């Protein structure tokens with residue numbers, strides 16, 4: 001046992017030394033320092049098990065003595081020596097990294113020794129707990145806590161030395177898919193192997209951690225320019241891209257990486273991780289399997305995002321949204337087959353804002369949930385108003401964001417809205433995106449079956465653009481696939497788009513689902529779709545999204561059509 005006694009009073013030191021020697025001279029090696037400065041020399045020269053620390057030293061007093069020792073050696077146990085008059089103070093600092101205290105002159109050798117042994121044990125336990133609290137048991141690397149601690153230290157060092165630190169934020173692309181298709185064990189194995197591969201790329205001194213889920217972070221001191229950071233990021237991408245073997249399955253995954261520098265991008269340590277996270281999302285948006293640097297522009301976008309979010313909240317309160325309806329046409333009969341309700345926002349400050357701009361913000365902020373129910377209720381009201389005018393009705397589809405669908409009471413609230421307005425369920429179709437199919441959870445299945453039993457139709461919007469797992473399609477009670485506009489618009493130019501449309505139509509046929517082509521703008525597109533067997537279409541060729549009042553004549557025509565003419569006269573272009 002190696003002890004360092006830091007005590008400037010010669011008598012106190014002599015007494016303690018003698019008491020210890022009387023007991024277990026052979027076991028204890030006692031070194032004496034008279035000040036923190038002297039203690040520094042000893043602690044730097046060799047590892048001690050414990051420091052016996054006086055709190056009235058020439059170069060420090062009180063808690064400052066403890067902090068000085070801890071800064072010199074964070075792993076050494078500390079027992080403070082107090083006089084009879086300041087015992088209360090000694091007790092009060094027991095949770096400040098001090099393991100025990102001894103009142104001077106009171107201790108017999110045996111008591112002192114017991115206290116020392118106990119303090120060393122306690123320190124070891126503390127270190128172990130501390131380690132575990134900073135450790136990710138799955139991948140056996142540091143966790144978020146560890147990373148944040150290390151980040152604080154690294155940035156403090158960079159500040160002192162005027163150097164830079166690069167922070168890499170990694171997220172596995174579509175990790176959830178691996179988990180869902182191969183199971184959680186395979187997901188765990190993947191995380192372990194990713195951690196190993198990343199470890200192989202970092203140098204000693206770099207700090208790496210798993211922040212949670214499929215997120216990893218790496219901190220590199222001394223990487224101070226975008227070129228070097230880019231080279232490193234590319235290596236990280238490459239090492240993850242090589243195939244993994246999980247439970248005998250070979251799979252390939254990719255990652256997206258966000259990079260930020262301290263202090264050039266931001267000198268607020270707390271913001272660093274957030275910024276790298278933002279950059280990582282940009283890398284995902286740019287198509288995954290790549291890296292992006294955090295930039296001021298992203299920061300501006302973030303501010304704009306918050307601004308937009310506030311305005312959406314206000315528009316929700318002030319009923320600033322309205323709905324337009326776009327016709328869906330049966331291509332064989334040329335009759336109106338249904339409508340899609342689409343949101344419009346005329347913002348007093350910004351003018352008309354496109355759903356492509358505000359829907360993602362409403363989704364990220366959660367406003368989409370109340371907004372979605374507002375849409376559903378408005379559609380019900382519109383249907384009731386048409387019904388009151390004795391107009392024939394066609395089903396109206398309502399877009400549902402995954403976020404809204406994930407609410408535990410979604411199906412109940414849909415049922416309640418229909419019930420409240422007295423709308424027949426088969427007049428409502430819910431359009432959801434493919435992301436929902438990846439939500440292959442018990443709850444998702446139950447919700448969809450409940451909706452189905454209620455009588456509403458379910459369609460998958462923008463089909464073909466997501467990463468649809470076709471096997472999921474079979475397992476869900478879906479009625480319609482909407483072929484994404486991007487394929488339709490390329491019918492004339494792109495063979496692949498034609499092949500994809502063909503594949504979607506035959507897939508739908510085999511699963512007995514209807515198909516609706518989105519964004520039909522030309523007669524050539526129309527001809528192609530008819531020939532391939534897609535019988536319902538929506539697009540500017542038949543009608544723009546328009547206010548309810550402009551839909552009324554179409555419905556009236558439909559009414560006439562059933563008795564008089566088989567073909568309704570849809571305007572080639574009706575402004576909405």
Ligand code: C2E
Nearest residue numbers: 342343355356359375399400401519520521538539540541
């Ligand atoms: P979506 O559900 O796929 O809706 C179809 C979009 O395509 C609409 O854009 C529509 O105006 C546009 N469109 C229709 N025909 C044509 C065409 O022939 N050519 C072209 N170029 N575009 C056509 P919009 O209204 O801007 O909405 C964009 C997206 O915003 C929608 O895509 C939907 O995902 C989302 N959205 C709109 N309203 C709602 C809503 O009430 N709730 C939710 N959750 N999302 C909504």
Ligand code: MG
Nearest residue numbers: 340399431461
């Ligand atoms: Mg839609």
Ligand code: MG
Nearest residue numbers: 461462482518
């Ligand atoms: Mg769509």
